[in-house]
Amino acid sequence: MNLDDFRRHAHETIDLIVDYLGTIEERPVGPRVAPGEVRSQLPSHPPERPEPFEAVLDDVRRIVLPGLMHWQHPAFFGYFPANASPPAILGELLSAGLGVQGMLWATSPACTEVETHMLDWMADLLALPARFRSDGAGGGVIQDTASSSTLCALLAARERATGFTVDAHGLSSAHETLVAYTSDQAHSSVEKAVRIAGLGRENLRLIETDGHHAMRPEALAAAIDADLDAGRQPVFVCATVGTTSSGAVDPVRAIGDVCGRHGIWLHVDAAWAGSAAVCPEFRTMHDGLERADSYCFNPHKWLLTNFDCDCFYVADRSLLVRTLSVLPEYLRNTATASGKVIDYRDWHIPLGRRFRALKLWFVIRSYGAEGLREHIRRHVASAEALAARVSASHRLELAAPPFLGLVCLRHRDGDEATQRLLDGVNASGAAFLTHTRLGGHLVVRVAIGGTWTREEHVERLWERLEVLAT
Amino acid sequence: MNLDDFRRHAHETIDLIVDYLGTIEERPVGPRVAPGEVRSQLPSHPPERPEPFEAVLDDVRRIVLPGLMHWQHPAFFGYFPANASPPAILGELLSAGLGVQGMLWATSPACTEVETHMLDWMADLLALPARFRSDGAGGGVIQDTASSSTLCALLAARERATGFTVDAHGLSSAHETLVAYTSDQAHSSVEKAVRIAGLGRENLRLIETDGHHAMRPEALAAAIDADLDAGRQPVFVCATVGTTSSGAVDPVRAIGDVCGRHGIWLHVDAAWAGSAAVCPEFRTMHDGLERADSYCFNPHKWLLTNFDCDCFYVADRSLLVRTLSVLPEYLRNTATASGKVIDYRDWHIPLGRRFRALKLWFVIRSYGAEGLREHIRRHVASAEALAARVSASHRLELAAPPFLGLVCLRHRDGDEATQRLLDGVNASGAAFLTHTRLGGHLVVRVAIGGTWTREEHVERLWERLEVLAT
Incomplete structure (x- = not known):
């Protein structure tokens, strides 16, 4: 496929998308296929010779479209939304077309700098606390999902609490059992993170919630006291602003007070609800957010930016970077050595990264x-x-x-x-x-x-x- | 932006990409900007009112393009390639345009089934051992990067070795210190995974290499013996097929023998080199791969598929799923309960996932x-x-x-x-x-x-x- 072919087939693909979105209401929102039905229509083995692109798009229409849940259907009300939009789709297209790698500042400066700038714009739009902006000690980064943000926050919390001894010697060297806390309404990704980070499922306390399904700060304080009394070390609290089940808002200010008394890392997961903070009248949900060590929300849920785009903020980026950085010889470069640039590979788990900030821009x-x-x-x-x-x-x-x-x-x-x-x-x-x-x-x-x-x-x-x- | 606007602006974006790729050789391959230079050209605050899309694309040309490393330039020979191609770009575009979520089979059956099928096609193309195909106990999944694959492999290894007691009670409950092994030429992501999983940096052994920079199996065996003698528990070996520094190939068969003797999980990282196995004459590098528990390679490096697309295979998918699965009420559904479908959210760290298999297809x-x-x-x-x-x-x-x-x-x-x-x-x-x-x-x-x-x-x-x- 040369560039002329590409232009032609790109227009055909755009037409398919416009046609799909323009007629989506004629389709049932949910899929109507049985397990294995899609696969049974695909050839068992890959083709030996090239096939025309038209045949590929025909199969998209014939095999793929009927096998989808139509998340962009206007009557899709399941889970939380994953609302793509025309400009976001074009941002993703351009990111793929440019095909650059943003793992280091040096591997595409614009990829890093537009991202830092967009995360600051987002902090403006949501009126986030100044500590999360990049002009101080903090800053933001695009992660794939809130699950990954929660994991990164927990890892940084684990290391801050242990003076980076776990990082060096492993959790089995820890003198005390490390404990994490979230509400019984929190997202499953908190448990997943706790297990990945090696704390163990039983060292996650699911704090009871009130009649409105929000975490009870006094129950959190009691659980922390009980763990301290038992010789365990509380390291991490995840509060939720807008739980998945019912949209409950944990009282961040009161929870922040408890965390502050004990020096425990507070992460606030506003994956779905956070986007609403673009409106001043909905910002009360963020009351006390300046007490949090990290925060995330997903423009890919409710802010018109197609998946994946989770905005993750930390108040002290040096802790995050120290937790996740490994610098092998083949990635050394003068910009990194100067200390004047951000290398986002040290802000999350993957090394490579695409230019997702174009979507936000x-x-x-x-x-x-x-x-x-x-x-x-x-x-x-x-x-x-x-x-x-x-x-x-x-x-x-x-x-x-x-x-x-x-x-x-x-x-x-x-x-x-x-x-x-x-x-x-x-x-x-x-x-x-x-x-x-x-x-x-x-x-x-x-x-x-x-x-x-x-x-x-x-x-x-x-x-x-x-x-x-x- | 309505659908007519979208079609028009999409054509403009395609034209920009075609123009960029068609004239890329007129640009210096590496960027010529100083730290902060890109950001200084962006407004300090987000716009209050909508801007015309033409202005956005103008800024892409004026501010972004000069701030890029041109990874698609034909004279880019740095790092490893990240070779996008026209059909892959269109796959990414379509994925964004359809905007579906593939976290569960039920949330878009075609997204899951095309992916499973493409991973089997890839196993065909590379002539991978049958144990990695989905028709047995194994199977493949698309991850973002090899870093994430290595982490997931390590986590499953950690749990298999400890009977899932770490998952339940945490690493601090382990009776023995867990140890991982890789060569002194392995990718930095192995150390990153070991630290994330809580094993600790000092419990990763960097095994010495021979004159060709390949891991010495007898040195691996000696290191394992030394750890066993000291009461530590070896759990994970990562062999590399095609190291980053020099393309060295660890002897997978001999390393597999060592792992087999001790029941240690063997992960093979062929992130860059794996793509070459589409040619029969290069498959000797995979000799002994049937002894591995997991394997990954990146079509986004050298197989014409734009980032991100890492293919990760396991011989026993039930171990991976048990390691990473959490099933909250709001994700329960009849298809999952039937046991007849794959829910890929349990195969990696994020919950949400986009339809990346379209790119491979x-x-x-x-x-x-x-x-x-x-x-x-x-x-x-x-x-x-x-x-x-x-x-x-x-x-x-x-x-x-x-x-x-x-x-x-x-x-x-x-x-x-x-x-x-x-x-x-x-x-x-x-x-x-x-x-x-x-x-x-x-x-x-x-x-x-x-x-x-x-x-x-x-x-x-x-x-x-x-x-x-x-």
Whole structure:
């Protein structure tokens, strides 16, 4: 494929995408395939000779598209959104087209500097504490996911707490058992990180939550005291702003006080909710964030930037870099030696990295701060309207306080009726919802945040829910 | 940006990429900017109002392009290649355009099934041992980088060796200190993984290498015996097929014998060299690979697939999944419960994942197996021609046996002359080279593997080296 062919096939691929997005509402939101059905349509062995690109795109239409969950469908309300947008897609395209490596500043200075700049722009947009900006001791980096950010935060916490002795001699050399804390509503990635980092599952305390599913700071303080009394060493607390199940907000200020008393690293995971802080009226969820050592949120969930793009901030970048840096001879260079540049390979687990900051740059400039705020406010208004209808319903009820774009509901007749409601919506193909459990009860989650989701889509979902509930 | 705008701006972006790649040889390969120079051209704060997309692309041309290392330049010979190709770029574009999440089979069946199928196709293309195919107990997955693959392999090794007690109780509960092994020429990511996993830097043994920079199996065996004698527990060996510094190949068969005797997990890192196994004549480097527990190579280095795309294989997927799986309520679904599907979130650290298999599918079908072989053979032939010229030179000499597309050379007059040679080439902007150290001597690496690199580019590099060496 030479460059002329590339231009032609690129236009065909763009046309396929425009056609897909433009007609997506004609498809059932969820996939309708059985396990193995997609694979059974693919040849057993790779082709020996080149095939025309048209044949490839035909197979995309014929085999791939029917086998997808349509996350960009405006009636996709499952999990949390993963909202791509036109400028973000073009940022990803350009990143692939330029094909540069941003592992070191020296391996593409613009890749590093645009990223540092975009992370500072994001700190502006969300009004994050100054300590997370790159002009002080802190700074931000793009990670693939919040899971990786949580792991990196935990690793830096582990090393700070042990004076980098674990890094050198291993956890088996630690005098005390290291302990981490999060709420019983926190994301599964906290447990995953604790296991990867070698702390062990049983040394993660799942702190109890209050009636609104938020971490109880006094329960956290008691758990820490109990571990200290038992000769264990508390090293890490992960607070959640906007839990996956119900959008609960842990009280960061009070949790920060507890962490501060004991010198424990506080990481704040705002993977989904963080994007809403572009609007001043939603920033109370971040109250006390200046007490956190690290913070992350995912523009790839709710800020129009296609996956992957998690923004991870630390208050002291030197701790993170010391935790993750290895400098072999073949990566040495004068810029690194000068100490004047950021080498992002030392800020996360992979070595190589692509130019993901282009996506943020394209999105922020194409929408402007006001466009981003409007995007968030539109979804929150739709969610509030839906929550009001649920509250007024005789058959359905809210299962948790609605928060931002997330509405949790259930049937008043109990779990079986709630399951029928969920299955009914998903079987229709007209919308897609997922579930969770709160207080032992099955709950339907409605996560509103798609790029193309309008009030009318939420309205139609409500009509369907009402019919199915009867 | 609506879909009509998107189509128009996408065509403009494609034109920019075609123009960039078509005129790339007019640019100096390496960047010519000082630290901070790129950032200084960006506004301090994000825009309040939307900007036209044309302004964004203008800034790409004006600010970004001059601040890049041009990895796709045909005279880029630094590090290892990161060779994008037209079909891979279109695969990435389509992945972004579809915007689906492949964390679970259920969240987009085609995303998972095409990936499993492509990893089996790759096993075919490289003639990998049957144990790594998905139709048995093993299987493959796309990771971002070999660094992440090494970490995942180490974690599974840690758990297998301890009966999953570290996972449950933490490394501080281990009765014995866990030890890992690799050669003194291995990639820095092995040390990084050992530190992340909590084993500690000093519990990684860097086994000495022979005159060809390959791990000495008898030294490995001796180190293991010494650790066993001291009451430590050997858990993980990472062998390298194609080291970063010189392309050395550790003897996998003999190392596998040592690991087999002690039940130690053997991971084989063929990040760069693995791609060459598409050609039967280069497969001897994989001799004994059926003794490995895991294996990885990077199509994003030398198989025409833009970053990120590392193929990671395990012989027993159940160990990997058990090591990395956490199943919260909100991710439960009938397909997962049936046990009939793969949920790739349990095969790596992140939860979310994009549809990277499209890149492999597009590349394999667009080039065909014969096109991939031709691509590799062309670079190897160029490297052999360059190595022959170096061997015959009075001023330059080979610093290590050339392997595949990598030629390591130095000036016969010593390090200062070698440094002048390196600086001279890079200052010219006509080509880009990086360095390493072998046996205490400075060495220039010439890594040939760019998508657009032809014999003439290597020939011109040789002419320049010859002039500069005089």
